Amino acid sequence: MPESNQTVRVEAFSDGVFGIAMTLLVIEIKVPPHELVAVQGLGHSLLALWPSYLAFLTSFATILVIWVHHHWVLAMITKNDHAFLYWNGLLLLFVTFVPFPTALLAEYLLHPEGRIAANLYTGTFLAISLAFDALWRHASARLLSADAKRDKRGEAAQITRQYRFGPPLYLGAFGVSFASEAWSVGLCLVLALFFALRGSASPAAVE
Amino acid sequence: MPESNQTVRVEAFSDGVFGIAMTLLVIEIKVPPHELVAVQGLGHSLLALWPSYLAFLTSFATILVIWVHHHWVLAMITKNDHAFLYWNGLLLLFVTFVPFPTALLAEYLLHPEGRIAANLYTGTFLAISLAFDALWRHASARLLSADAKRDKRGEAAQITRQYRFGPPLYLGAFGVSFASEAWSVGLCLVLALFFALRGSASPAAVE
Amino acid sequence: MPESNQTVRVEAFSDGVFGIAMTLLVIEIKVPPHELVAVQGLGHSLLALWPSYLAFLTSFATILVIWVHHHWVLAMITKNDHAFLYWNGLLLLFVTFVPFPTALLAEYLLHPEGRIAANLYTGTFLAISLAFDALWRHASARLLSADAKRDKRGEAAQITRQYRFGPPLYLGAFGVSFASEAWSVGLCLVLALFFALRGSASPAAVE
Amino acid sequence: MPESNQTVRVEAFSDGVFGIAMTLLVIEIKVPPHELVAVQGLGHSLLALWPSYLAFLTSFATILVIWVHHHWVLAMITKNDHAFLYWNGLLLLFVTFVPFPTALLAEYLLHPEGRIAANLYTGTFLAISLAFDALWRHASARLLSADAKRDKRGEAAQITRQYRFGPPLYLGAFGVSFASEAWSVGLCLVLALFFALRGSASPAAVE
Numbered sequence: 001m002p003e004s005n006q007t008v009r010v011e012a013f014s015d016g017v018f019g020i021a022m023t024l025l026v027i028e029i030k031v032p033p034h035e036l037v038a039v040q041g042l043g044h045s046l047l048a049l050w051p052s053y054l055a056f057l058t059s060f061a062t063i064l065v066i067w068v069h070h071h072w073v074l075a076m077i078t079k080n081d082h083a084f085l086y087w088n089g090l091l092l093l094f095v096t097f098v099p100f101p102t103a104l105l106a107e108y109l110l111h112p113e114g115r116i117a118a119n120l121y122t123g124t125f126l127a128i129s130l131a132f133d134a135l136w137r138h139a140s141a142r143l144l145s146a147d148a149k150r151d152k153r154g155e156a157a158q159i160t161r162q163y164r165f166g167p168p169l170y171l172g173a174f175g176v177s178f179a180s181e182a183w184s185v186g187l188c189l190v191l192a193l194f195f196a197l198r199g200s201a202s203p204a205a206v207e
Numbered sequence: 208m209p210e211s212n213q214t215v216r217v218e219a220f221s222d223g224v225f226g227i228a229m230t231l232l233v234i235e236i237k238v239p240p241h242e243l244v245a246v247q248g249l250g251h252s253l254l255a256l257w258p259s260y261l262a263f264l265t266s267f268a269t270i271l272v273i274w275v276h277h278h279w280v281l282a283m284i285t286k287n288d289h290a291f292l293y294w295n296g297l298l299l300l301f302v303t304f305v306p307f308p309t310a311l312l313a314e315y316l317l318h319p320e321g322r323i324a325a326n327l328y329t330g331t332f333l334a335i336s337l338a339f340d341a342l343w344r345h346a347s348a349r350l351l352s353a354d355a356k357r358d359k360r361g362e363a364a365q366i367t368r369q370y371r372f373g374p375p376l377y378l379g380a381f382g383v384s385f386a387s388e389a390w391s392v393g394l395c396l397v398l399a400l401f402f403a404l405r406g407s408a409s410p411a412a413v414e
Numbered sequence: 415m416p417e418s419n420q421t422v423r424v425e426a427f428s429d430g431v432f433g434i435a436m437t438l439l440v441i442e443i444k445v446p447p448h449e450l451v452a453v454q455g456l457g458h459s460l461l462a463l464w465p466s467y468l469a470f471l472t473s474f475a476t477i478l479v480i481w482v483h484h485h486w487v488l489a490m491i492t493k494n495d496h497a498f499l500y501w502n503g504l505l506l507l508f509v510t511f512v513p514f515p516t517a518l519l520a521e522y523l524l525h526p527e528g529r530i531a532a533n534l535y536t537g538t539f540l541a542i543s544l545a546f547d548a549l550w551r552h553a554s555a556r557l558l559s560a561d562a563k564r565d566k567r568g569e570a571a572q573i574t575r576q577y578r579f580g581p582p583l584y585l586g587a588f589g590v591s592f593a594s595e596a597w598s599v600g601l602c603l604v605l606a607l608f609f610a611l612r613g614s615a616s617p618a619a620v621e
Numbered sequence: 622m623p624e625s626n627q628t629v630r631v632e633a634f635s636d637g638v639f640g641i642a643m644t645l646l647v648i649e650i651k652v653p654p655h656e657l658v659a660v661q662g663l664g665h666s667l668l669a670l671w672p673s674y675l676a677f678l679t680s681f682a683t684i685l686v687i688w689v690h691h692h693w694v695l696a697m698i699t700k701n702d703h704a705f706l707y708w709n710g711l712l713l714l715f716v717t718f719v720p721f722p723t724a725l726l727a728e729y730l731l732h733p734e735g736r737i738a739a740n741l742y743t744g745t746f747l748a749i750s751l752a753f754d755a756l757w758r759h760a761s762a763r764l765l766s767a768d769a770k771r772d773k774r775g776e777a778a779q780i781t782r783q784y785r786f787g788p789p790l791y792l793g794a795f796g797v798s799f800a801s802e803a804w805s806v807g808l809c810l811v812l813a814l815f816f817a818l819r820g821s822a823s824p825a826a827v828e
Binding site: 425426429430432433434436437438439440441443445448451455456457460470471474475478481482485488610 | 630633634637638641642645648703706707710713714717718719720721724725728729732734737738741
Binding site for chain 1: 632633636637639640641643644645646647648650652655658662663664667677678681682685688689692695817
C-alpha cells in the first residue's frame with residue numbers, strides 16, 4: 001500500500017466524522033413549539049433555550065479543538081497500522097456519541113436531576129481526552145516518520161507535555177459536574193479555549 | 208508539516224461541514240401531517256409550506272456562495288496557521304448554526320412575532336459575513352503565497368474591495384428585518400444571487 | 415489557481431453532498447410506533463412500510479447513478495469556471511431536496527391524494543435530469559481539456575447522445591405520475607437501472 | 622480517465638457514506654422525555670436505554686470494521702470499472718440502511734416481538750457481508766494492479782481466505798436471532814471484534 005495513501009484516507013474519513021458530528025449538534029436545538037410561544041412569546045421562548053446554545057457551543061468548540069490537534073498529529077506521521085486505525089476508531093466512537101449527551105444536557109441542565117446529564121456530558125469529554133492520549137502515545141512511539149523523528153523531536157516532546165494535561169483537566173471537569181452542572185459545562189468551554197490558545201502559543205506546530 | 212497537506216485538509220474538512228449544513232436544511236421541511244391533509248388537502252398543505260421552501264432556498268444559496276468564495280480564498284493561500292484554523296472554525300460555527308434559524312423562520316415567518324425569527328435569520332448571515340471578512344483579512348495579510356503575492360496583487364485587491372460590501376449589505380438586511388420579515392429574507396436571496404453574479408463578472412477569479 | 419486543485423475540490427464537495435443526501439434518506443424510514451405494533455404486530459407493521467422501502471431504494475439508486483455520471487463528467491474536464499460551479503450548485507440543490515419528496519411519497523403513496531406526492535417526486539427527478547443536462551452541455555462546450563478534446567471526441571459525443579434521453583424519459587415518468595403513482599415510481603427505479611446498464615455497456619467510459 | 626483519480630474518488634465518496642452512516646446512528650438514541658423521567662428518575666431512564674447503547678455500539682463497530690477492510694481492498698486496486706462502482710453502490714446501500722434496523726432494534730429488543738427486529742438487524746449485516754464478498758471477488762479477479770498481482774499474491778489469497786468466513790458467520794448470527802435476540806446482537810459485536818483482531822494479526826495488510 002502506498003504510504004501517502006494511508007494517512008490521506010484516514011484523515012478524510014476522520015474529517016468526515018468530525019464534520020458530521022459537529023454539524024449534527026444543531027439539529028438538537030429544537031424550534032420552540034407554538035403552544036409554548038403562545039404562552040411565553042417567541043423572544044422569551046428563544047432566550048429560554050440558552051442551555052441548548054451553551055451545549056451546542058461547548059460541544060462544537062471541543063470537537064473543533066480535537067480536530068485541530070488530530071490534524072497536527074496526522075501531519076507528523078506518514079504511515080499507520082491496524083492498531084492506529086482502531087485507536088482512531090475508538091476516538092471517533094466517542095466523538096460520534098457527543099450529540100447525545102449534548103442533547104441530554106440541553107434538555108435537563110435546569111432539571112433537579114441535571115447533575116446526571118452533566119456527569120455524562122463531562123464524562124464523554126474525559127473519554128475523548130483518554131482516547132486521544134492513547135492515539136498520540138501509539139503514534140509517537142511507533143508511527144513517526146524518519147523525518148519527523150529527526151526534525152521534530154522537540155515538537156513531539158512538546159505535544160506529549162501538552163497532552164499530559166488533557167485527561168487530568170477533563171477529570172477535574174467531571175469532578176466539578178457532581179457539585180455544579182453549569183460550572184462544569186462552563187469549565188469545558190474554558191478548556192476548549194485554553195487548548196486553542198496553547199496551540200496558538202506554539203507556532204512550531206503548524207508552520 | 209508539508210505545506211500542501213495543510214490547506215488540503217482544511218479544505219476537505221470545511222467542504223464536509225458546508226456540504227452537511229446545506230444537506231441538513233432539507234430535514235427541516237416537514238412532511239405535512241395526516242390531520243392537516245384531511246382538512247386542507249395535500250396540494251394546499253404543500254403550498255402552505257412556502258416559507259419552508261423560501262428559507263431552504265435562501266439558506267442553500269447563501270451557503271453555496273460562501274462555499275464558492277471560501278474555495279477562491281483557499282486557492283490563493285498555500286499555508287495556514289493556528290489563527291487561520293480558528294477564524295475558519297468561527298465561520299464554520301455560524302454556518303453550522305444556519306439550519307436552526309432556517310427552521311425557526313420556516314415555522315414562524317407568518318406568525319405575529321415573525322420579526323424575531325427574521326432578526327435571528329438575517330443576524331446569522333450578518334455574523335457569517337463578518338467571520339468571512341475576518342478570515343479574508345487574516346489570510347490576505349499573512350498567508351498569501353509568494354506566487355500569489357506577485358501574480359495576484361490585483362486579484363487580492365479586488366477580493367478586498369468586493370468583501371467590503373458583504374457586512375454592510377447584510378447589516379442592511381438585518382435592519383430591514385425589523386420592518387418586514389418577508390422582504391428581509393427576499394433581500395438575503397437577492398444578495399446571494401448578487402454575489403454569485405459579481406463573482407462571475409470577474410473571470411480572473413477562477414481561471 | 416492550480417488547475418488540478420479546482421476539479422478536485424468541486425468533486426470532494428459534490429461527493430459529500432451526494433453521500434449525505436443518500437444517507438439522510440434512511441432517517442425518513444420511521445420506526446413503527448408501539449401503539450401501531452400493539453394492534454398489527456411488528457411483522458405486519460414493517461411490511462406496511464413498503465412504500466418507505468420503495469421510495470428509499472428508488473431515490474438511493476437514482477442519486478447513485480447521477481453520482482457515477484457526475485464522476486464520469488468531472489473526469490473529462492480539468493478546469494472549471496464560475497458558471498460550472500453554479501450549474502453544479504443547481505444540480506446539488508435538487509439532489510439535496512430529494513429526501514423531502516421521498517419522505518412525502520413514503521407517507522402518502524397509498525393516500526387518495528398520492529398523485530400529488532408522485533408528481534413532486536418524479537418532478538424532482540425531472541429537474542435533476544435537466545440540471546445535469548445543462549451541466550454537461552456547459553462542460554462539453556467549454557471545459558474539456560485539450561487531451562479530452564483530442565482523445566475523447568467519440569466518448570463526449572456518446573455521452574451527449576445518452577444524456578439526450580434523460581430529460582424526455584423523466585418527463586415520461588412525470589406524465590405517468592398523473593395516471594398511476596406506483597407505476598411512475600417503479601418507472602423511476604427502472605430508469606436508474608437502465609442508465610446503470612447503459613453505462614456498463616460503454617466500457618470506454620471508465621477504462 | 623487518469624487511473625489515480627478513479628479510486629481516489631470512489632474512496633472519498635465511500636468514506637463519506639461510511640462516516641455519515643456511523644454518525645447518524647447517534648440520533649437514534651432518543652433523549653428520555655420529561656414524563657418518563659418524572660416517574661423513573663433520569664438515572665434509571667438512561668440505564669433503561671441500554672438496548673440503544675448496545676445497538677449503537679454494535680452497528681458502529683461493524684461499520685468501522687467494514688470501512689477498514691474496504692480501505693484495505695481499495696489500496697490493492699488502482700483502477701475500477703462500472704461493475705465495481707455498482708457492487709460498491711450495493712454495499713453502500715446496505716451500509717446506509719443500517720440506522721433503520723439499529724433504531725428498530727433499540728426500540729423493540731425487549732418487546733415480545735423483538736425477534737423480528739433482531740432478524741432484520743442480523744439480516745442486514747448478512748447482506749453487507751455478502752455484498753462485500755462480491756465486491757472483493759470482482760476486485761481480486763479483475764482489478765488488481767500489476768504490482769499488486771506480482772507482490773501481493775499471498776496477501777490477496779489471505780484476504781480471500783478470511784472473507785470466506787464472513788457470510789457463514791453472519792448467517793450464523795442470523796440463525797441465532799431466531800432463538801435469542803440479545804445473543805444474536807452480542808454475537809455481531811463479537812464478530813466485529815474478531816474481524817478487527819484477525820486484521821491486526823496480519824501485519825502485511827497495511828504495512
